[in-house]
Amino acid sequence: MKLKVLSGAALWLALISLAHVWWNVGFGNLAHRFEVLMGKERDELVVGFLPVT
Amino acid sequence: MTEHSEEGSLFRSQKFTDWPTVKEALIAKEVGAVFILAPMAMQLRADGVKVKVCYLGHRDGTALVVGKDSDIHDFGDLKGKIVAIPSRFANQNLLMHKMMKEWGMPDDSIELRELPPPEHPTALLAGSIDGYIVGEPFAAKAEVDGFGRVLYHTKDIWPEFISCVLVVRDDLIEEQRELVQELIDGIAKSGKWLDESQEHRMDAAEVAGKYYYFQPPALLKHVLSKPVDRVKYTNLAPLKDDFDEIMNLAVEVGVLSKPIAFEEYADDSFVKPLAELDWHMDELAKPTAADMEGKQ
CATH class of the missing domain: 3.40.190.10 (Periplasmic binding protein-like II)
Incomplete structure (x- = not known):
């Protein structure tokens, strides 16, 4: 019984974490952040401008 | 880096x-x-x-521009005229209201008309406005092309x-x-x-x-x-x-x-003190020919 509860909790945790990454972070973004941390890719930032003056 | x-x-x-x-x-x-x-x-x-x-x-980098041969020589001469502004949310709009207050003019004594900045010089040339206040290089455009005159640079009326x-x-x-x-x-x-x-x-x-x-x-x-x-x-x-x-x-x-x-x-x-900041030009990545082609 204890093993079943622990397995269920672990599975729930894994699923909820994957869902969080999918919805809130994005797997592509996560992979990019990892590559940046490893020094394999350059960090990138898009800067917008509104030429209204 | x-x-x-x-x-x-x-x-x-x-x-x-x-x-x-x-x-x-x-x-x-x-x-x-x-x-x-x-x-x-x-x-x-x-x-x-x-x-x-x-x-x-x-x-700075903003100017109030009027027609080169117009009879507008100070802010008071703008009374009853049409002046283009880039947006109601622009600081240029606020400056116009600030100036009207300083010159003792009612808030509606100049008609402020919102126009996209690239259209300011052409509107002045066409005569549909009497002046415009905008950021560079659109202010300089009328000056360089010979039909506009800078009435005020912002550095002279609202420093910094x-x-x-x-x-x-x-x-x-x-x-x-x-x-x-x-x-x-x-x-x-x-x-x-x-x-x-x-x-x-x-x-x-x-x-x-x-x-x-x-x-x-x-x-x-x-x-x-x-x-x-x-x-x-x-x-x-x-x-x-x-x-x-x-x-x-x-x-x-x-x-x-x-x-x-x-x-x-x-x-x-x-914000850091400027004394701590300098480009090390020899360490900067040089743009490749492909980079420059891509921008053309």
């Missing part, structure tokens, strides 16, 4: 044509930072968009005038401080380099005109040299007193619906 990259981070620019799209792009996190008008930044924050003003784009500010998303400020710092250091170093010598300014006009702004380098050279303090790229820290003045004017004019505290929409923690 960041801790994790020897080449430095990559900053890409994206042009927007209207304010609602900028707002959506910030909310959707499609852009991390944007250069927009100072009162717009305050309104964004008032609307609940989580961004902060972290730096300025430049100081603020037009464009850099807003950054709150989540980047909290989670990627190093990246935001690198961006702001880059802007500060570039501004310092520009203001160091006329030679630097002329080089910048040549490159920016050809590859970024797609405008005649001669026009940008005029902007950056006649007079030399027409636009400045130093003193770019967001200062509370400057912003309080803009905010109070914006509330008075009705551009902002209610006052907003400086601390709510500004973060000056990335």
Whole structure:
């Protein structure tokens, strides 16, 4: 019984974490952040401008 | 350079044509930072968009232009005339109201007409407006083409005038401080380099005109040299007193619906003394031929 509860909790945790990454972070973004941390890719930032003056 | 990259981070620019799209792009996190008008930044924050003003784009660099042969010789002569402004959220709009107050003129004594900046010079030439107030290089355009005359440079009527500010998303400020710092250091170093010598300014006009702004380098050279303090790229820290003045004017004019505290929409923690900042030109990545072709 204890093993079943622990397995269920672990599975729930894994699923909820994957869902969080999918919805809130994005797997592509996560992979990019990892590559940046490893020094394999350059960090990138898009800067917008509104030429209204 | 960041801790994790020897080449430095990559900053890409994206042009927007209207304010609602900028707002959506910030909310959707499609852009991390944007250069927009100072009162717009305050309104964004008032609307609940989580961004902060972290730096300025430049100081001064705006002029009030009238027809070369017109009978307008001071601000009082604008009474009953039509003057184009870039946007009601522009600091140029607030400046016009400030001037009307200083000259003892009623708020409706000049008709202020919103027009996209590139249309200002052509509207003056066509005679549909009597003057316009706008950021460079559109102010210089009428002057260089011989049909406009600068009535006032902002440096002479509102010294250290603020037009464009850099807003950054709150989540980047909290989670990627190093990246935001690198961006702001880059802007500060570039501004310092520009203001160091006329030679630097002329080089910048040549490159920016050809590859970024797609405008005649001669026009940008005029902007950056006649007079030399027409636009400045130093003193770019967001200062509370400057912003309080803009905010109070914006509330008075009705551009902002209610006052907003400086601390709510500004973060000056990335500002470093200029003495600590310098480009190491030999360490900068050189653009490749493909990079330059891509920009043409």
